[in-house]
Amino acid sequence: MKFPKQHTLKEIANLISTSYVGADDFPVLGMNEIHVVEPGDIVFVDHPKYYDKALESAATIVLINKEVDCPEGKALLISDDPFRDFNKLTEHFKPFKSSNIAVASDAIIGEGTVIQPNCFIGNNVVIGKNCVIHSNVSIYDDTVIGNNVTIHAGTVLGASAFYYKNRPEGYDQLKSGGRVIIEDNVDIGAACTIDRGVTGDTTIKKGAKIDNQVQIGHDTVIGEKCLIASQVGIAGCTIIEDEVTIWGQVGITSGVTIGKKAVISAKAGVSKSLEGNKSYFGIPADDFRSKYKEIASIRKIPEILKKLKDL
Helix, strand or coil: CEEEEEEEHHHHHHHHCCEEECCCCCEEEEECCHHHCCCCEEEEECCHHHHHHHHCCCCCEEEECCCCCCCCCCEEEECCCHHHHHHHHHHHHCCCCCCCCCECCCCEECCCCEECCCCEECCCCEECCCCEECCCCEECCCCEECCCCEECCCCEEEECCCCEEEECCEEEECCCCCEEEECCCCEECCCCEEECCCCCEEEECCCCEECCCCEECCCCEECCCCEECCCCEECCCCEECCCCEECCCCEECCCCEECCCCEECCCCEECCCECCCCEEECCCCEEHHHHHHHHHHHHCHHHHHHHHHHC
16 A cells, blocks of 8 residues: 655654654655565564564565664564554555445446446446446445456455454454455456455456356455356465466465466365466365375275285
8 A cells, every 4th residue: 555645754653653763754655564565665563473574575664563673774663563553554544434325426437337226336446448337236445447347246346354363352353455456358246255455456357257156355366367166265365377267166275376377176275376287176276187196095095904904
């Protein structure tokens, strides 16, 4: 998330009531999660296990719960609760805005686009030309949709990320201030849910086709011309490269990459990154040849046990 204008380290520290290490006028341009940070961004870290990763990332401002040696060219914001203060920044720069009308007054709807009854179009939404948005679709704030996109009934674009911190009093949600980006010529089926990024974008690239009842988590990127069948669940921060085919009821864990032109068969469980140009199935998913050898070996176990018993 980039801020509307450049801020200083002192301004941000005052906003969240923290101390800081660095020049008062150190530039702050935005805030992001660790996997998408750029110079000028704030990243937060609240566990020693991840200190080095945050300090060595592209982010130049680290919101941290302990004063540590500050790398050259970077600044620190010292907080007793970085998670809480990251949420404060999201609420300040991307506050929730209620709406009492079905289509926000600042939404931009392209020529030839049809919006069926009972849809909700949020603040700052952009929809391109010649799209069809079927009934009961909800498009949350800041979503951007390209040209020639079809979205079927009951789909929700832009719900909050499923991202929580376990506190003694209960779960605390990390606020979502990112967007959903749908590029040109995408088809999205009925009753799909695509969550917005926490600070970045959840992106469906051009030509992708998504069946009914598919869940796509925050900050995930779906590549060009992918085919995703019904009841697939894709966790956050996942990268699906171009022309991947995913069949029904596949589950994919967070933070993995599926290579270009991979094919994942129905009901597979993906727990690690997979190379492109291969076919996979099973739980955990593996390439067809390896999985068939594994199944063949398992089928031989009774025969082997019988031979051992007869010895």
